[in-house]
Amino acid sequence: MGLERAFADEPAFVPYLAAGDPNYEASLEYVEALARGGADVIELGLPFSEPIAEGKTIQNAIVRSLEAGMTPDRFFEFVTDLDVDVPLVCMTYYNLIYQYGTGDGPRPFVEKAAEVGIEGLVVPDLPAEEAGPLRRACDEFGLDLVFIVAPTTTGDRLERMLEQVSGYVYVQARLGVTGAREDVDDATEESLARLSDWDVPKAVGFGIKTGDHAERIVSAGADGVIVGSALVDIVAEGHENRDSVEEVADRLEAKARELKEGALRGASERPQPERT
Amino acid sequence: MSTDDAHDPKFGEYGGQYVPEALMPAIEELEDAYERYVLENEDGFMDEFRQRLADFGGRPTPLQYADQLSARYDTDVYLKREDLLHGGAHKLNNALGQVLLAKYMGKERIIAETGAGQHGTATAMAAAHLDMPCEIYMGETDIARQRPNVFRMRINGSEVNPVTVGRGTLKEAISETMRDWATTVENTHYVIGSVVGPHPFPKMVRDFQAVISEEAREQAIEKTGGLPDAVLACAGGGSNTMGAFAHFVDDTDVDLYAVEAGGSSLQVDEEEGVAPNSATLSTGDEGVLHGARTKLLQDSDGQIMESHSVSAGLDYAGVGPELAHLVDEDRVIPVNIDDDAALEAFHRLSQDEGIIPALETAHAFGYLEEHHDEVGDTVVVNVSGRGDKDLETVIEETSKRDLDIAPDMSIFKRVGGGGL
Ligand SMILES: Cc1ncc(COP(=O)(O)O)c(C=O)c1O
Numbered sequence: 001m002g003l004e005r006a007f008a009d010e011p012a013f014v015p016y017l018a019a020g021d022p023n024y025e026a027s028l029e030y031v032e033a034l035a036r037g038g039a040d041v042i043e044l045g046l047p048f049s050e051p052i053a054e055g056k057t058i059q060n061a062i063v064r065s066l067e068a069g070m071t072p073d074r075f076f077e078f079v080t081d082l083d084v085d086v087p088l089v090c091m092t093y094y095n096l097i098y099q100y101g102t103g104d105g106p107r108p109f110v111e112k113a114a115e116v117g118i119e120g121l122v123v124p125d126l127p128a129e130e131a132g133p134l135r136r137a138c139d140e141f142g143l144d145l146v147f148i149v150a151p152t153t154t155g156d157r158l159e160r161m162l163e164q165v166s167g168y169v170y171v172q173a174r175l176g177v178t179g180a181r182e183d184v185d186d187a188t189e190e191s192l193a194r195l196s197d198w199d200v201p202k203a204v205g206f207g208i209k210t211g212d213h214a215e216r217i218v219s220a221g222a223d224g225v226i227v228g229s230a231l232v233d234i235v236a237e238g239h240e241n242r243d244s245v246e247e248v249a250d251r252l253e254a255k256a257r258e259l260k261e262g263a264l265r266g267a268s269e270r271p272q273p274e275r276t
Numbered sequence: 277m278s279t280d281d282a283h284d285p286k287f288g289e290y291g292g293q294y295v296p297e298a299l300m301p302a303i304e305e306l307e308d309a310y311e312r313y314v315l316e317n318e319d320g321f322m323d324e325f326r327q328r329l330a331d332f333g334g335r336p337t338p339l340q341y342a343d344q345l346s347a348r349y350d351t352d353v354y355l356k357r358e359d360l361l362h363g364g365a366h367k368l369n370n371a372l373g374q375v376l377l378a379k380y381m382g383k384e385r386i387i388a389e390t391g392a393g394q395h396g397t398a399t400a401m402a403a404a405h406l407d408m409p410c411e412i413y414m415g416e417t418d419i420a421r422q423r424p425n426v427f428r429m430r431i432n433g434s435e436v437n438p439v440t441v442g443r444g445t446l447k448e449a450i451s452e453t454m455r456d457w458a459t460t461v462e463n464t465h466y467v468i469g470s471v472v473g474p475h476p477f478p479k480m481v482r483d484f485q486a487v488i489s490e491e492a493r494e495q496a497i498e499k500t501g502g503l504p505d506a507v508l509a510c511a512g513g514g515s516n517t518m519g520a521f522a523h524f525v526d527d528t529d530v531d532l533y534a535v536e537a538g539g540s541s542l543q544v545d546e547e548e549g550v551a552p553n554s555a556t557l558s559t560g561d562e563g564v565l566h567g568a569r570t571k572l573l574q575d576s577d578g579q580i581m582e583s584h585s586v587s588a589g590l591d592y593a594g595v596g597p598e599l600a601h602l603v604d605e606d607r608v609i610p611v612n613i614d615d616d617a618a619l620e621a622f623h624r625l626s627q628d629e630g631i632i633p634a635l636e637t638a639h640a641f642g643y644l645e646e647h648h649d650e651v652g653d654t655v656v657v658n659v660s661g662r663g664d665k666d667l668e669t670v671i672e673e674t675s676k677r678d679l680d681i682a683p684d685m686s687i688f689k690r691v692g693g694g695g696l
Pocket residue numbers: 365366391392393394395469470471510511512513514515516517588589590634636637660661662
């Protein structure tokens with residue numbers, strides 16, 4: 001049983017942080033705080049120099065992490081050093097996966113990821129068309145490969161993608177890049193409706209900022225909520241204000257709790273659970 | 277023309293479509309439009325394109341015999357004068373093609389990235405000409421060093437959005453334009469400025485630029501009774517390069533030289549993630565950037581390096597996937613010329629032929645100066661653009677160096693200009 005298990009009993013809260021932001025040690029604390037706050041899966045960003053799917057908030061996190069010395073090998077150490085009992089997913093761009101080890105394919109990266117205990121990958125610049133080699137490596141080493149379903153994904157594209165996906169689908173709540181928003185986009189509900197027949201957990205991300213957003217999205221049928229920028233904002237603010245690591249970790253834990261509780265409220269408002 | 281299959285997203289191992297899912301439907305729509313309008317001339321698209329290139333763009337451009345350079349090198353040197361195309365560079369061939377295509381596709385808004393500002397200018401002109409709103413993304417560093425083009429874009433009615441991340445050059449501008457496109461994809465077309473990006477861009481941009489070699493090949497036969505021994509073109513992303521090569525690729529006796537920017541050095545600084553050059557074809561290795569698998573300047577982890585060149589248009593860590601493939605196939609010869617030699621060549625062409633070339637273009641002439649003995653008896657050099665946009669940079673960079681060929685620059689001191 002792969003990452004699906006994290007969505008089995010109740011709606012999952014899936015936070016994202018860029019590993020190593022603003023530095024290795026603090027980042028370990030922050031990720032552990034998210035686990036304490038109720039994370040069911042944690043997406044860890046391995047920073048790439050050209051993050052084309054990322055908005056300003058996460059771009060800046062990536063810069064901070066890279067400047068503090070993050071590399072793929074450090075990232076794997078980071079995962080090993082983490083003391084959390086939550087499934088981990090690595091979110092990164094294809095070139096880092098492709099170059100790792102021999103520099104000519106995804107297999108060494110996936111092998112190493114499996115070895116340190118990563119259970120899944122999300123690769124925003126890898127559409128289903130180009131995913132063959134990575135899909136095979138993930139199958140070989142037992143990792144889930146999570147695909148992003150965009151508001152523009154319909155028809156044949158959706159079918160093709162859902163044939164390849166495992167773990168959960170990442171439902172992109174709105175067009176554009178990552179970044180916390182003040183509202184919930186109607187596109188979210190439309191995307192969830194398109195996916196309603198598919199028997200794979202649906203986690204919605206892009207723009208979710210508050211417990212109320214999480215509530216609304218789960219009540220609309222999502223099996224989980226993915227929250228990145230709203231958490232990275234807390235890290236960034238703490239870094240700018242030179243707040244202590246404990247203070248920032250406490251804020252992250254509280255925010256995580258707010259989001260998880262919102263998701264739970266959303267589930268209780270649903271007429272009946274759609275998955276058994 | 278190249279013998280590839282229009283439907284195949286790859287050139288050997290290179291190319292492909294490495295983009296966020298949100299963009300894939302738009303890319304599929306573009307593939308369809310490319311095949312119908314560009315390849316099959318549906319609704320007379322190509323006829324209208326050709327007509328507008330002639331009337332608005334000023335095509336065909338001449339193939340001019342270069343008297344002084346020919347005498348200097350004892351080689352017949354012909355200049356393909358893309359600098360005479362409207363806007364002052366080859367860029368309009370592609371920009372006009374894509375803006376027109378966007379119209380045929382029913383898109384309502386144009387976005388583009390630019391490095392040297394030539395592609396941004398060409399796109400702004402094409403958008404004004406075809407009545408489309410247009411926004412251009414340009415890195416801060418490039419805004420500072422290519423000011424005249426920033427004014428031209430604004431004067432043509434385009435918005436110019438400065439990009440402040442990283443070094444603020446072409447790489448960052450492309451990333452930022454892709455982010456805009458991921459947000460606005462439903463009504464917006466991204467006019468990519470070179471033979472880079474996801475399929476079908478590399479093929480489509482090449483096809484729009486191929487008019488350069490279509491004309492040059494005929495003109496060469498007309499003027500010399502045969503084919504040249506070599507074609508030289510500078511290469512950043514490689515659009516003037518592929519345009520100048522496309523109709524010669526099957527003429528295997530014609531040597532094709534892609535002249536990249538050697539910058540200040542070919543050594544890289546892994547620690548800092550800086551390659552003080554843009555010699556991607558000669559020194560890069562395979563990876564995935566901006567939608568395509570191609571040759572890249574990257575560190576051993578796969579992080580993209582900051583490139584450098586005195587010329588903004590060549591200052592890019594990637595290169596078109598078809599060029600990478602043609603280099604691996606030994607069909608295209610990758611060479612490079614450093615900043616100093618490019619500046620000298622800039623002054624030489626200006627003084628000897630009365631043509632002020634773009635700094636990008638000057639790299640091709642720098643190669644001719646150093647290797648004229650090796651390139652054969654008849655060569656065509658693609659004059660990809662004119663150098664008006666570069667004058668401030670040239671004044672500044674020349675004053676830092678001791679170049680024999682440079683004119684006396686003291687006049688700038690006397691009138692207090694140029695920040696010298
Ligand atoms: C005059 C000129 N030549 C060459 C280039 C490099 O682009 P490409 O390699 O796509 O031809 C540029 C880019 O801005 C340019 O302005």
